[in-house]
Amino acid sequence: MNKSSVHSYLISLVKDIAQNDGDYNTELPILAIARRSTVTDPMPCIFGLGLGVTVQGGKSVTLGEEVFEYGSGQALINSIDLPVVSYVTQATIxxxxxxxxxxxxxxxxxxxxxxxxxxxxxxxxxxxxxxxVNLDDELLDALTRLIKLLNEPKKIPFIAPLIQREIIIRLLDGEHGPMLQHLAAVGSPSQQISKVIAWIKLNYTNNISVDELAAKAHMSSSTFRQHFRTITGLSPLQYLKNLRLQDARHWMLYEDMDAGNAAIRVGYESVTQFNREYARMFGEPPLRDIKRMRNLNN
Incomplete structure (x- = not known):
């Protein structure tokens, strides 16, 4: 099949799974599907190492001051966990x-x-x-075969790892391969920053200084700040703040925790500062934002 035919087939496969608006987990833990019939509000979230594919419609992701717009047949690839703001920009019934x-x-x-x-x-x-990433024929075909495999659950453990490996090979061999290749470059700035980010995720509720993070990356503070911003689009302290605020939002939304306890849990010493920074990031103070989020989910 040509690219247009493969893409049309992929759309039909995804529609068969996601027949209504919502998020769908699949038999493959590494694969999830989403469907929306209207544009959505900007949603702060964490994008981990992976590939976000727009099969149909359009999406926008903001990282720091940089905006990534990707439509049908394109994907957003990221090599480390990044706090972003994401929303659907093209969608109709x-x-x-x-x-x-x-x-x-x-x-x-x-x-x-x-x-x-x-x-x-x-x-x-x-x-x-x-x-x-602009998806070429081969990547589209591999993704289509992966989705189609969901109709043969008994074969998933045997075939899915092969397709996953193929996708990684094609990404590494493509124009954006160097971004992923940094993960394998021992001692490279990207690998050092990636290790620091993994440490931050485990320790973000503690008091952390930039000097401490720089030491873990075996860099001077100024060099560390420069590399960190180049790779993530954020300063180290901005990254840390975004991680704390998004985790606090999770505790309030899903664990029914009040703002004061959520602030302390994620490492804030001042609830007033937490409320101020929360409103700046999410557009509303904690109480109003959580109420709005619950109304959206109901």
Whole structure:
């Protein structure tokens, strides 16, 4: 089939699974599907290592001051966990937004990049951890086969890892391969920043200084700040703040925790400061925002 036919087939497969608006987990833990019939409000969230595919419609993601717009047949790839603001920009009842989220395995990327000897081309470099991918025929075909495999659940454990490996190989071999190859470049700034971010995720409720983070990356504070912003689009303290606020929102929304306790739980010493920064990030104070979110989910 040509690209147009493959794309049309992929749309039909996704529609068969997502027959109504909502988020759909699949038999593959690494694969999720979304459908929306209207544009959505901006939603702060964390995008992990993976591929976000727009099958139909359009989507916008803001990272720091940079905006990534991607439509039908395009995907957003990111190589480390990043706090972003995401929303659907193109969707109607007749042509709803359809999207896929495919998580990627960092260890598998490193293994394949090493086998391909891909890591040698990017040692010492530093690049943004998020970019837009135009899906070529081969990537579209691989994604289509992965979705189609959901109709054969007994074969998933045997075939899905092969398709997942193929997708990673094609990404590494494509124009955006260097971004993923940094994961395999021992000692590169990207790998060092990635390790620091993994540490931040485990310790973000504690008092953390930029000097402490720089030491973990084996960099001076000024060099660390520069590399961190280049890769994530945010300063280290902005990243830390976004992580805390989004986790606090989770505790209030899903665990019915009040704002004061949520603020303390995620590492804020001042509830007043928490309320101020929360409103700046989410557009409303905690109580009003959580009420609005619950009304949207009902």
């Amino acid at each position: 007749a042509e709803p937004y359809l999207g896929l989220r495919l998580d990627l395995d960092a260890n598998l990327i490193v293994q394949i990049a090493t086998e391909m000897d891909a890591s040698r081309v990017c040692k010492g470099g530093c690049s943004r951890a998020m970019s837009i």
